[in-house]
Structure formats: structure tokens, C-alpha cells
Amino acid sequence: MERSVFPKDFIIGTSTASYQIEGAVLEGGRGASIWDVFSHTPGMIHNGDTGDIACDHYHRYPEDIALMKELGVRGYRMSVAWPRIFPKGSGRSNMPGLDFYNRLVDALLEAGIEPMVTLYHWDLPQALQEKGGWGNRDTVLYFADYADTVFRSLGDRVKKWNTLNEPICTAFTGHWFGRHAPGIKDASLAVQVSHHLMLAHAMAVEAFRQSGLDGRLGIALNLYPIYPASQLPEDKKAAWFADGFYNRWFLDPVMKGAYPEDMLSVYRENLNAPVIRDGDMEKIAGSHVDFLGINYYFRKIVKSSESNDFLPMEEVRPEGAEFTEMGWEVYPQGLLDLLRRVHRDYDGPCMMITENGAAFKDNIIRDGIIQDDDRVSYLERHLEKAREAISEGIKLEGYYIWSLIDNFEWGHGYSKRFGLFHVDYNTLERSWKKSARWLKRYIEENNL
Ligand code: FCB
Numbered sequence: 335m336e337r338s339v340f341p342k343d344f345i346i347g348t349s350t351a352s353y354q355i356e357g358a359v360l361e362g363g364r365g366a367s368i369w370d371v372f373s374h375t376p377g378m379i380h381n382g383d384t385g386d387i388a389c390d391h392y393h394r395y396p397e398d399i400a401l402m403k404e405l406g407v408r409g410y411r412m413s414v415a416w417p418r419i420f421p422k423g424s425g426r427s428n429m430p431g432l433d434f435y436n437r438l439v440d441a442l443l444e445a446g447i448e449p450m451v452t453l454y455h456w457d458l459p460q461a462l463q464e465k466g467g468w469g470n471r472d473t474v475l476y477f478a479d480y481a482d483t484v485f486r487s488l489g490d491r492v493k494k495w496n497t498l499n500e501p502i503c504t505a506f507t508g509h510w511f512g513r514h515a516p517g518i519k520d521a522s523l524a525v526q527v528s529h530h531l532m533l534a535h536a537m538a539v540e541a542f543r544q545s546g547l548d549g550r551l552g553i554a555l556n557l558y559p560i561y562p563a564s565q566l567p568e569d570k571k572a573a574w575f576a577d578g579f580y581n582r583w584f585l586d587p588v589m590k591g592a593y594p595e596d597m598l599s600v601y602r603e604n605l606n607a608p609v610i611r612d613g614d615m616e617k618i619a620g621s622h623v624d625f626l627g628i629n630y631y632f633r634k635i636v637k638s639s640e641s642n643d644f645l646p647m648e649e650v651r652p653e654g655a656e657f658t659e660m661g662w663e664v665y666p667q668g669l670l671d672l673l674r675r676v677h678r679d680y681d682g683p684c685m686m687i688t689e690n691g692a693a694f695k696d697n698i699i700r701d702g703i704i705q706d707d708d709r710v711s712y713l714e715r716h717l718e719k720a721r722e723a724i725s726e727g728i729k730l731e732g733y734y735i736w737s738l739i740d741n742f743e744w745g746h747g748y749s750k751r752f753g754l755f756h757v758d759y760n761t762l763e764r765s766w767k768k769s770a771r772w773l774k775r776y777i778e779e780n781n782l
Contacts, residue, residue: 339721339780339781340721340724340780340781340782341724342781343731344724344730344731344732344733344782345408345409345448345686345731345732345733345734345782346407346408346409346732346733346734346735346773346777346782347407347408347409347410347411347447347448347450347732347733347734347735348402348405348407348409348410348411348734348735348736348737348738348754349410349411349412349688349689349691349734349735349736349737349738350391350410350411350412350413350737350738350739350741351412351413351452351455351456351499351741352412352413352414352415352418352455352457353367353369353385353388353415353455353456353457353742354385354388354389354455354737354741354742354743354744355388355389355391355738355739355741355742356385356388356389356390356391356392356415357385357386357387357388357389357390357391357392357393358387358390358392358393359385359386361392362392362418362428362430362431362433362434363418363421363428363430363431364415364417364418364421364428364431365417365418365420365421365422365423365459365460365461366417366459366460366461367415367416367417367457367458367459367460367515368456368457368458368459368460368463368467368515368516369385369456369457369515370384370385370386370460371460371463371515371516372514372515372516372517373385373515375517378517378745379744379745379746379747380745380746380747380749381747381748381749382747383742383747383748383749384742385742387762388741388742389739389740389741389742389757389762390762391739392434394762394764395437395438395441396441397764398738398739398764399441399442399445399447400445401738401739401755401764401770402445402447402738403445403446403447404774405754405770405773405774405777406773406774406777406778406782407447407773407777408446408447408448408782409447409448409449409450409494409732409734410442410447410448410449410450410734410738411449411450411451411452411496411688411689411734412438412449412450412451412452413451413452413453413454413455413457413499414435414451414452414453414484415431415457416453416454416457416458416459416477416480417457417458417459417460418430418431418434418435419431419432419480419483419484420459420476420479420480420483421459421461422459422461422462423458423459423461423462423465423473423476423480424462424476424479424480427483432483432484432487435451435484435487435488436487436488439451439488439491439492440491443491448493448494449491449492449494450492450494450495450496450686450688450734451484451488451492451494451495451496452495452496452497452498452499452554453477453480453481453484453495453496453497453498453538454477454497454498454499454504454534455499456499456500456503456504456508456514456515458473458515458516462476463516467516467527468504468505468509468527468530468531469509469523469526469527469530470530471530471533473530473534474530474533474534474537475537477534477537477538478534478537478538478540478541481497481537481538481541481542482538482541482545485541485542485545485547486545486547489542489545489547489549490547492549493548493549493550494549494550494552494625495542495549495550495551495552496551496552496553496554496627496688497534497535497538497539497551497552497553498531498534498535498553498554499554499629499688500554500555500556500629501528501531501532501535501553501555501584502528502555502556502580502583502584503556504527504531505524505525505527505528505531506524506528508524508527509523509524509527510523510524510525513745514744514745521604521605521607522605522606522607523607525601525605525607525608526607526608526609528583528584528608529607529608529609529610529614532584532587532588532618533614533617533618535553535588535618535621536617536618536620536621537617537621538551539551539621539622539623540617540620540621550624550625551623551624551625552623552624552625552626552627552686552688553588553623553626553627554627554628554629554688554689555581555584555585555588555626555627555628555629556628556629556630556631556689557580557581557585557628557629557630557672557676558576558580558581558632558633558634558668558672559633559634559668559669559671559672559675560573560576560577560580560581560633560634560635560636561573561633561634561635561636562635562636562637563635563636563637563650564637566638568638569636569637569638571638571646572636572637572638572639572646572647572648573636573647575596575636575645575646575647576634576636576647576649578594578596578597578600579597579645579647580634582594582597583597585676585680587618588621588623588626589623589626589680589681589683590680591615591618591619591620591621592615592618592619600644603644604644623683624684625683625684625685625686625731626676626680626683626684626685626686627685627686627687627688628672628673628676628685628686628687628688629687629688629689629690629736630668630669630672630687630689630690630716631660631662631689631690631691631692632662632663632664632665632668633663633665633668633671634649635649635650635651635652636648636649636650637650651663658692658693658694658708658712659692659693659694659695659750659751660692660693660746660750662692664692664712664715666712666715666716666718666719667719669687669690669716669719669720669723670719670722670723673685673719673720673723673728673730674723674726674728677723677728677729682728682729683729684729684731685728685729685730685731686730686731686732686733686734687720687730687732687733687734688734689734689735689736690713690716690733690734690735690736691709691712691713691735691736691737691752692708692709692712692713692752693743693750693751693752694706694708694709694712694751696751696756696767702765703765703766703767703768703771704756704765704767704768705768706767706768706769707768709754709767709768709769710768710769710772713735713769713772713773714772714776716733717733717776720733735754735773736752737752737753737754738753738754738755739753739754739755739756739757739764740752740753740755740756740757741753741757753767754767754769754770754773755767755770
């Protein structure tokens with residue numbers, strides 16, 4: 335049987351984020367972000383690592399773009415650091431910051447690579463955190479201003495945008511579980527933050543529509559296909575709950591303009607949150623995205639549990655499965671299940687895989703090249719599922735690999751390597767891994 339082919343305009347790209355690669359935290363008038371403060375707080379990051387230097391992409395971007403050109407990818411998903419544009423979060427914009435991203439975008443286009451820009455990949459200006467951060471409703475307005483400034487500066491050339499990256503991580507990992515900046519553990523605040531993020535997203539969409547610029551807007555959600563650990567009714571119920579917690583709480587407002595009623599009552603009963611003001615839901619409902627960005631890494635298997643406060647669910651680790659260095663299960667079928675589900679339940683939207691990839695040990699070296707066969711196999715199998723989804727009529731337009739280069743993996747510091755290219759953190763030298771060579775061939779062979 336002949337394999338189905340990728341549509342001609344399907345984009346294979348690579349993905350990164352500002353704080354994870356740029357470094358140069360004190361240059362070009364950049365203000366501090368919450369990740370600068372968090373990473374410099376003892377005990378928060380593996381090995382005390384920080385993003386101070388990271389991959390020094392701020393200075394080495396021409397080299398990174400040259401690598402992408404050589405690799406043959408057509409797209410690059412990057413993020414803008416808010417504190418480079420507004421060092422204090424609001425007020426007057428900082429020209430050197432805008433200049434940097436203008437140069438970057440020009441260099442990408444020059445190399446024939448289409449930029450997709452994420453406005454918020456977690457680096458909130460610290461000055462705003464000091465006024466309450468995402469818990470403070472004013473931050474929503476500051477975000478809309480910041481978004482508008484970036485749209486007007488880059489929007490003549492950037493045609494694909496993500497407002498936020500993984501709002502659940504900002505809201506819950508940052509404010510409920512305290513594992514990400516700003517490192518707060520307050521469930522009510524976390525749920526309130528999630529509402530402010532949905533509003534911020536909506537206001538950025540509105541600002542874009544009002545700017546009259548042409549281009550397409552999305553949001554990158556990390557979604558999970560969720561499976562019950564058994565066919566027992568209580569496990570199925572727990573899986574549905576987990577789906578509400580991880581997926582629907584963000585998907586529903588973005589795609590349907592309303593929070594899921596079941597989760598809204600759970601939060602209202604247990605947390606007195608979120609506080610929703612008159613007009614908020616109308617704003618959210620009016621903010622249609624042109625595509626949904628999906629970050630997919632692994633599935634969740636869930637059983638019912640009473641030990642987890644008011645969250646009646648517990649995750650089960652699949653026996654004998656294949657895992658990455660992050661401890662994440664390798665489960666390509668989950669990508670297809672997830673795409674089918676969103677297609678079915680949310681009216682067949684246009685979608686992009688805004689992140690997919692894996693960290694592995696990368697410790698086998700032959701002929702001076704990292705033999706990351708595990709990453710090759712990971713990517714190949716997930717791309718196959720993407721192709722299968724397309725052949726079923728699912729509107730999947732692109733696949734962006736996390737990540738272009740090894741980088742600062744948040745709480746794990748530099749200990750987890752996701753790159754197609756290896757970075758030597760002593761010399762900052764980049765080198766091709768086997769997976770990058772494989773991808774180059776894959777792109778050629780599939781006419782992508
Ligand atoms: C996602 C993040 C991204 C990267 C990958 C591994 O949750 O969006 O920045 O850290 O995980």
C-alpha cells in the first residue's frame with residue numbers, strides 16, 4: 335500500500351523560546367523576568383543553572399538560522415521576551431529590544447524560513463510580578479499593550495502568531511504547584527490566574543484584529559490524550575475529570591468561549607475562584623483563533639483517587655513502556671488520538687503541532703556525531719501519526735520540533751537535552767546530531 339503524502343504546504347519547523355536560548359539577560363536594555371529571579375533562587379533549578387547565558391542565541395542567531403537553512407526546515411517558532419520590549423512591563427517600549435527581533439525576523443525571511451512568533455513563553459517582566467503578576471488584573475491590560483506593540487513592529491512580516499504558550503503551566507505549575515516561576519502555591523490564585531490568561535489571550539486577539547494586519551493567530555496549549563486506567567466507572571470518571579483539569583479548562587474558553595461547567599463548579603465550591611467580571615466571557619467568546627497550536631509530549635493514564643484533595647484523580651505509570659530522559663512515555667498513538675479528539679469535539683479546527691520532541695541521554699558518539707537513534711525513531715513515529723491524521727481529513731498544517739538546539743529546560747536546567755543540534759555549554763559550539771541529519775533527508779525525501 336502506498337503511504338499517504340504530506341500536503342505541499344505542510345510546514346516542518348523547529349521551536350524554541352526566548353528565556354531558554356537567548357542569554358544576554360542584561361543586554362539591549364532588557365529588564366529582569368520572573369525566570370531570572372526564579373532561576374537565581376537557590377534550590378529552584380537543577381544544579382543552580384540559570385538562563386544568564388543559555389545558548390547565547392542573542393548573539394549567535396545568524397549561526398542558528400544558518401543551521402536551520404542547512405537543515406531545510408520551512409518554519410521556525412520562536413518567542414519574544416516581554417522584558418526586552420518593556421523592561422518594566424509597561425510604559426515606553428524599548429527600541430533595542432524591538433530592533434533585535436526585527437533583525438531576527440529579517441534574517442529568517444532572508445533564509446527562506448517563516449517565523450511563527452509566540453508572545454508569551456513564560457518570561458513575565460519581574461516589575462509586573464512585584465505588582466501581583468498574573469494575579470493582578472492590570473497585567474491583562476499590560477499584555478494587550480505589549481501584544482499590540484509587537485504586532486505593529488513585526489506584523490508586516492510575521493504572519494503566524496501564538497498569544498500564549500501553555501497557559502496551564504503559567505497558571506498551575508507556577509501558582510498552584512510552585513515548580514515554575516513565580517513559585518507560588520495557592521490553588522485559588524492559580525485558577526484566578528488562568529482566567530486572567532484567557533482574558534489576556536482574548537485581548538491580544540482583539541488588538542490584532544483591530545490593527546488591520548493580515549496574519550493568523552493561535553495559542554499553544556499543551557494537551558493530553560487521557561485514558562482511564564480501567565473500565566471501572568470511577569476510573570472513567572477520574573479520566574474525564576483529568577480531561578477537564580488539563581484540557582477542557584483551557585480548550586473550551588479558547589474554542590467555545592466558555593469554561594466547562596463541571597470544572598467551574600469544582601473550583602467555585604472548593605476555591606471561590608475564578609472571579610469573572612461582567613463582560614469577560616463576552617470578550618473570551620469573541621476571540622476566535624485561526625488555528626490551534628498543540629504541544630504534545632505524552633499521554634496520561636488516570637485512575638480514581640481520594641488522596642488528592644478535591645482532585646479525585648491519580649496518574650498511573652504504564653508498565654514496561656518506553657520513556658524519555660524526562661520520564662515521559664513515548665506514545666505516538668496519543669498524538670493521533672488527541673488530534674482526532676480535538677477535530678471531533680471542537681468542530682474540526684485548523685491545527686499545528688507547535689511542539690513535539692524528546693530529551694534523551696545523547697551519550698553515544700561515533701565519528702564525532704551524537705548517535706541519537708532514539709530521537710530519530712521518536713520523530714519518525716510521531717510524524718507518521720501526523721501524516722495519518724491528515725489522511726483522515728484532520729486539518730493539521732504544521733509540525734514544529736522541540737527543539738532546534740539543546741537549551742535551558744526550566745527546572746531541569748541544562749541537564750535535559752531536546753535539541754536536533756547539540757550545544758557544548760563550555761564553548762557554546764553547535765553540532766549536528768544524527769537526528770538533524772535524518773530530518774534533513776526526511777524533508778528532502780518528502781518534498782517538504
Ligand atoms: C514545554 C515547554 C517548552 C519545553 C518543552 C520540553 O512544556 O513549552 O518550553 O520546555 O516543554
